Amino acid sequence: MKVELENLFSIDESSQDQVIKVYNRYGIFVGAPEIRKRNLKASFNPIFTLNDDVTYEHVAALYKSLEHELGIVSIGERFYFDFSDSEYEQASLFTLNSAGNSPDMFIDDKGTLFSLSTHCQHCGLMEKEQLSPLVIDTTEMKDRHLVHVSGYWVASQELATLMKQEDIKGFELLEVIHQGPGEGKRKAFQIIPTQVLPESSTERVKLYFATEQPPCRCGLSGVINGPDTYHREDLTNIKNDIFLSAEWSHDGRYLYRKTLFSRKFRELIIKNNISREVRGEKDRNFGPKDWLFDPVLLK
Structure with missing residues (x-):
């Protein structure tokens, strides 16, 4: 697995050579952006690999140089985790990061009852x-088989039936409450994993955005976690197909535990044409309804 960082900002055509020279000075070699019209700002979005020669410390120093020398202060950042074919083929567990390359797979909660408590006084998580x-408008699911609601996965009746037929194990189903129009409502179920995985490896990659505030002392807010990573021996006796992680994730406000799925579940989705085979966010096959499974790494 390699870690790639994408930058995004705007520059004038007259300064593009200077920008490229600053990147090159830090060992990052990028090409000129395509500018179709003169005298207009162009989007500049180099993507480069972080490694022993280009560390995050190099990147933070690069940003300071861009700011001090060229006045570039608004720099967008996005991380990509690029997995090898062998990592996909050897993985027994996968993290489902999206059940569709579309905002339509995120459904708003419509009144589920929760008790709340403050986890961190500093960042407010x-x-x-x-x-x-869960209370949702099931008409918003339309023809989707799985949607994400406030940190939870909700399956359609069709997917729930398929999982039972294929003997997928390690979960319970809780029917959601429909809140919305009567026409077009669907029967749907929250997937509740019944098994928690061991703690992940301390070797898991942890990053942060250099353009934002440092991570909170709680170790959650401001941290970008890399792929789920475990020691091989910790998963030797793991059975079933659906699991909760031991560690917290968050959506910027609320904590939740991530759900992980077995290879059998991923193959079920592909075999039944619910999603095409997709390997990473930059896969050209990644369409509006394709599911993005990232392999869980073993140490």
Whole structure:
């Protein structure tokens, strides 16, 4: 697995050579952006690999140089984790990062009851305990088989039936409450994993955005976690197909535990034409309804 960082900012055509020279000075070799019209700002979005020669310390120093020398202060950042074919083929577990390359797979909560408590006084992250079935407008699921609601996965009746037929194990189903129009409503179920994985490896990659505030002392807010990583021996006796992580994730406000899925579940989705085979966000096959599974890495 390699870590790639994408930058995004705007520059004038007259300064592009200077920008490229600053990148080159830090061992990052990028090409000129395509500028179709003169005297207009162009988007500049180099993507480069972080490694022993180009570390995050190099990148932070690069940003300071861009700011001091060229006045570039608004720099967007995005991380990509690029997996090898062997990592896909050897993985027994996968992290489902998206059930469709589209905002339509995110559904708003419509009134689920939760109890709330403050997890961190410094960044304000909150813990929540679910006290009622999820409440959603199931008409918003349309023809999707899986949607994401406030940190939870909700499956269609069709997917729930398929999982039962294929003997997918390690979960319970809780029917959601429909709140919305009567026409077009669907029967749907929250997937509740019944097994928690061991703690992940301390070798898991942890990053942060150099353009933002340093991570909070709680170790959650401001941290970009790399792929889920475990020691091989910790997963030797793991059975079933759906699991909760031991560690917290968050959506910027609330904590939740990530759901991980087995190879059998991923193959079920592909075999039944629910999603095409997709390997990474930059895969050209990654369409509006394709599911993005990242392999869990073993140490």
